[in-house]
Amino acid sequence: MTALYEHIMKESRDISNILGVEIPMLPLTLEQVANYAHATHCGNCNKPSAVGISKVHHHCHVTGEYLFATCVRCNLQLKQNRRRRHQIPAEKCKN
Numbered sequence: 305m306t307a308l309y310e311h312i313m314k315e316s317r318d319i320s321n322i323l324g325v326e327i328p329m330l331p332l333t334l335e336q337v338a339n340y341a342h343a344t345h346c347g348n349c350n351k352p353s354a355v356g357i358s359k360v361h362h363h364c365h366v367t368g369e370y371l372f373a374t375c376v377r378c379n380l381q382l383k384q385n386r387r388r389r390h391q392i393p394a395e396k397c398k399n
Contacts, residue, residue, distance in 0.1 A: 327368035329361060340373045347372030348382060 332340070343359060345352050353359050353375070362374040364383060374382070 312349035316391040322366060324363045329363040329370055330368040332361070332370055336370050340370075341375035346378050348374050351375065 317327075340361060346359070347362065347367070358376050360376055361372045362371045362378045362379050363369060364371060365383070
């Protein structure tokens with residue numbers, strides 16, 4: 305049981321180290337620029353872009369790859385929280 309616990313804790317630390325890195329967004333390709341310019345709905349909540357609500361470039365902070373156009377609200381909710389430690393969920397035993 306001790307070996308299993310140590311393995312799980314090591315995995316948790318490794319995942320936290322990977323997700324804790326914030327890579328800036330890589331330059332957009334011409335296709336990505338066009339997709340962003342033509343986006344009329346948030347790529348996350350699918351709500352239409354509205355006047356006064358900015359759309360932003362959502363990207364992966366681990367790879368720097370552009371993902372999709374999103375509203376500011378969704379972009380902030382999708383961003384990794386650096387203050388929260390990443391955890392591996394485990395269900396309780398039902399014995």
